[in-house]
Amino acid sequence: MMEAVHEDGGYDRNKELKLFDETKAGVKGLVDAGLTKLPKIFVHDNHKVNVSSFSSATNVTIPVIDLGSLHEEGNSRHEIIQKVKDAGENWGFFHVVNHDIPQCVLDEMLDGVRRFHEQDAEVKREFYSRDITKRVFYNTHFNFYKASEVNWRDTLSCLLAPGPLDPHQLPCICRDVTIKYLDHVKKLALTLLELFSEALGLERSYLKDIDCAKGIFMLGHYYPPCPEPELTWGLSSHTDVGFVTILLQDLVGGLQVFYENQWIDVTPIPGAFIINLGNMMQLITNDKFISVKHRVLAQKVGPRVSVSCSLRQHVQDECLRMYGPIKELVTKENPPIYKEMKMSDLVKLAYTKELDDDVSLLKHFRI
Numbered sequence: 001m002m003e004a005v006h007e008d009g010g011y012d013r014n015k016e017l018k019l020f021d022e023t024k025a026g027v028k029g030l031v032d033a034g035l036t037k038l039p040k041i042f043v044h045d046n047h048k049v050n051v052s053s054f055s056s057a058t059n060v061t062i063p064v065i066d067l068g069s070l071h072e073e074g075n076s077r078h079e080i081i082q083k084v085k086d087a088g089e090n091w092g093f094f095h096v097v098n099h100d101i102p103q104c105v106l107d108e109m110l111d112g113v114r115r116f117h118e119q120d121a122e123v124k125r126e127f128y129s130r131d132i133t134k135r136v137f138y139n140t141h142f143n144f145y146k147a148s149e150v151n152w153r154d155t156l157s158c159l160l161a162p163g164p165l166d167p168h169q170l171p172c173i174c175r176d177v178t179i180k181y182l183d184h185v186k187k188l189a190l191t192l193l194e195l196f197s198e199a200l201g202l203e204r205s206y207l208k209d210i211d212c213a214k215g216i217f218m219l220g221h222y223y224p225p226c227p228e229p230e231l232t233w234g235l236s237s238h239t240d241v242g243f244v245t246i247l248l249q250d251l252v253g254g255l256q257v258f259y260e261n262q263w264i265d266v267t268p269i270p271g272a273f274i275i276n277l278g279n280m281m282q283l284i285t286n287d288k289f290i291s292v293k294h295r296v297l298a299q300k301v302g303p304r305v306s307v308s309c310s311l312r313q314h315v316q317d318e319c320l321r322m323y324g325p326i327k328e329l330v331t332k333e334n335p336p337i338y339k340e341m342k343m344s345d346l347v348k349l350a351y352t353k354e355l356d357d358d359v360s361l362l363k364h365f366r367i
Contacts, residue, residue, distance in 0.1 A: 013040070017150075020140075038228040061267065066098050067096055088290070092292040099273060136158050140154050141155075153223045156171070159216075160216045161182075182309075186213070189213050189311055190208060211321060215311065217313075221306045233297070235295055237258070243281045247308050254297040254299050276294065278311075280346065291362075312347065321342070324339060338365045
């Protein structure tokens with residue numbers, strides 16, 4: 001990919017962005033073309049300056065919560081709820097194991113996303129779009145033209161709920177496994193919302209009853225090997241928008257979470273999910289549960305594949321429900337921090353901001 005030049009002889013960033021976007025081949029297309037030097041649109045100016053940000057504590061790991069004893073008699077459920085409460089209040093991130101979703105389904109889903117991104121470029125190109133109101137589309141970096149630097153990844157985006165999804169809108173190469181995976185994720189999502197509800201001292205069905213599981217937005221990320229990973233990010237530091245994100249990742253690694261002023265490597269655990277609380281969960285719990293920064297390193301190894309299912313609505317959703325701090329969690333000593341809002345307001349704001357220029361979108365909704 002040649003550097004775009006302006007009429008006056010200077011670098012023309014917008015032209016280079018457009019030239020890349022018009023290929024509809026994504027980052028994978030650059031790798032397939034034998035790229036050895038990172039195009040300027042991917043180079044992050046502050047990346048080399050913050051070399052220390054690469055340092056990751058090796059003696060700290062995110063919590064692991066075993067759901068295997070959830071339905072056993074005795075104190076097992078109570079103990080799990082206490083662990084969920086601690087993770088929600090102090091980490092905003094944790095692994096879950098023994099979640100009842102078969103390993104073969106996890107493997108098939110990761111393989112389905114990998115096959116989509118590695119299929120013939122002409123077939124994949126049909127799904128390439130910058131129209132975020134579509135239910136299914138793929139592209140590189142969701143706010144491509146607004147970001148100061150582009151991230152090194154391609155993403156298949158699918159709005160799986162709410163509303164009836166026409167299966168034929170999904171790419172045929174991963175259609176069947178996506179539908180199967182969705183059924184399993186819906187059940188896990190409801191289980192998690194029950195645990196979060198009880199951890200907050202609410203009725204078990206509380207979060208489900210206020211439609212926290214109504215929307216599911218799936219992202220199938222593909223991070224090709226990067227020729228100069230020290231110059232860019234696979235995914236810049238950010239917080240998620242929705243209530244809860246259920247993340248499935250392969251064993252390549254590269255995910256980091258910010259905890260106690262340091263970046264922590266999230267070492268992959270075979271068969272586990274990563275549960276990540278989003279901005280909406282922090283808002284409705286009035287900061288009792290937290291949403292924390294996380295990022296993905298660009299790497300020479302790969303590809304890295306992950307599947308993120310976020311419990312959230314999307315930009316075109318017509319839901320009129322207003323969300324604010326849950327009244328049962330608000331007292332005179334703990335007054336509301338945030339004003340009421342529609343979730344689509346937060347989602348739309350996320351699409352107008354850079355990932356790393358305003359880590360918490362919630363500050364726009366503080367009272």
